[in-house]
Amino acid sequence: MRITNNMLVNNMVNHIGRNMIRMESYQNKLATGKKISVPSDDPIVAARALKLRTDVSQINQHIRNVDDAMSWLEITEASLNNIGEILHRARELAVQGSNNGTATDEDTQKIAQEVEQLKGQLIQIGNATYAGRYIFSGFKTDTKLLNDDGSFAIDVKDTEVIMYEIGISDNIDINVLGGHLFDNGGEALTGGTGQLIQMMTDYIDALESGDKEGISKAIADIDEEFNNLLAIRAGVGARYNRLELTRDRLESDKLNFTKLMSENEDVDQAENIMLLKNEENVYRASLSGGAKIIQTSLVDFLR
């Protein structure tokens, strides 16, 4: 095929142009560290990148939810612990006060005063808050559970369970219902008085009137309330364990997915730099070879 000087120049320009396009793409990858800058560079990588981003962000959200759930349960656990101590003290006093031999009417009066204080503390704990929200009030987190006299100020139905999402279709209930705690598993109704408070009131009456039988009955009642409390604490403890396990699993999922995301869209810099250097070599060779050829023609050699 006949080749003219212009063809040599044209072809050289075309090839150098193509070399530069390849070099530019490696250069971009070096500078951004990513395999793609627009989806058309590699649509499959782009599709996977979008999916993995969504997955990682959902995992992060679930981790946040788990942390918040754990801190709510910690506050609940502390309150339940307090109630446990109060009941323990009340029982001690009841054993003291029911002793026919050593306890006089004066003694029981003094015990009654302390138990009155204990009852007041129970009511305070019933109205415990977490970040300004009442934790035992079910969905009505802006209103107190108990009035000052210990009666329920609001209804708390069994359906008012606050659920946090800690995984896809994975919810956990984080609150303890006021009725379960103060009414031995029942529902709280406005105006009614829960078993726990009622028991304390009866106990105080028995102490003030010196009713030894009533005080003995109080011991049995306190034991019953104690059992209820333990059951609730076990539930809270179990849920806390579940959250810890979930958190570990989420952390390891996050690590896995982040690794997948990186493998998918990050470029292997070592390989990339090598390819870039290779391309540069080709470019230099094409420049130097072309330059030598296009400059000479027959004109230089005619006398």
Added chain:
Amino acid sequence: MRQSFFGFNVAVRGLYTAQRNLDIINNNINNVNTPGYSRQQAVQTASRPLPMLDGTGMVGTGSEVIGVNRVRDEYLDYKYWSENTSYGEWEVKKALLSELEVTFNEPSTSGFSTIMDEFFGSLQELSKDPTSKSVRTLVKETGVTLAKYFNSLANHFEQLQVDVNDRIEVTVENINSLGTQIQQLNKQIYSAELDGNTANSLRDQRALLIDELSKLVNIDATEIVVGKLPNGKVDSRMIITISGKPFVDHFSISKLAVTQREEKLNDEDVPSLYEVGWADGNTLNVKGGALKGYLDVRDGNEGENGSPVFSGIPSYIRKLDQFVQTFAMAFNEGIIDYNNNGTIDAGEDGAGHVDGYGVGTGTTKEIRFFTMLGAGNQALSSEDFILDGGYNSLKAKNFAVSSDIIDDINKIATSSDPDEVGNTVNLKELIKFRTNTQMFVEGAPEDYMKSIVTTLGVNSQQAVRFAANKTVIIEQIENRRLSESGVSLDEEMANMVKHQQAYSAAAQMINAMAEIYDILINRVGI
């Protein structure tokens, strides 16, 4: 009997021939870098010999140049013109599709997936603390960001459509102007060739113009023979047709024209786009070239309503509109048309924003979270939205958070009971929409958007590949053309030396002849 100065005349002819050849070489060297130039060659023959009357043979009478030919392979021109058409089309599509991709800006930290993620993230935070004012404000703000993202996408696409529309007008003007120039050249070539010459440089110029024209629109350029001229040469005419109808026919031209459409081709179009047709009123079906590239991208709605079978701008706007309508209807009303039959069957109406209550006194149901922009680009309230056309009028361009929510963030419907501020049952239903894989044929909302972006990525990659292929083909044909018709400096130099020597030899011959005549005239018979 011989002529007296026969030898002299023959030598002089040699000089003329060599000079003529050198002129042609001169012209070639001058035009080595002229685009579209084909090298010219002399047609040199020996002149008619004279027979000697006494039968002792024929006497040669020298050489003469009887014509100048242009060295050009017309077949390569036809090949170039037909490949150039698809090259033009795919170059245009490559550039425009890559512009569309950049608009979506995915994958990145500021694209759709991040914005959607932040919106649902804020809803999750709200589900943990439904009474917090700061979290409610966050939900409102991320909702507004989501709506504004769609507004800006739709606006950008419309602007792009207007830009392409302008380019179509400019392209048609270019086509017409090239056609007019070709028509003028036709006249000039015809009159120049009447006396038997070939108008070489004019033909080169015309071929160059047709090169340009073939990139813009699909043409068929042929030179047909219609008879014989008086001097015996063929009478040929150049006809250029577009999709079968003549555009330039010898001396006459039928121009293209753009008219504004009265009715939109696609609902998603901006109004009054240009329709390309013939100036005499006939319709034009553009099949290739840059013009087809522009028309496909501007009008392409995958074949619906008679639009081009291509995923152009209207198809993307339509997909965005569909997303916005389906998502808003699901989020607001809880209604998803699972079986895509156009009617709401039983079981397709779940819990949505309108079924929940906000916090605070006097909170009611029937508040919609998403509405659309109304007059003065202000968001409408939930009631006005339904009065103003409802979901059928909701588009990506006017998607907005409702004015009810913007004015009072307490109306964000978290609760299923008006008196329970900690109740998040309704909000949980709203959050589930993120992972509802039945909402669209493609899956959950993020899957739908992902499929749009990756479809665009695949189409754009295809355009890049096709354009690269066509570039290689065009370069190869151009190389063959240059190989055939390009001027090679080395060759011209060598020929120059050749004819220079021929000239010197002829000049020496004249000297020799002059000496002979000198002897004959001045010295014989004195």
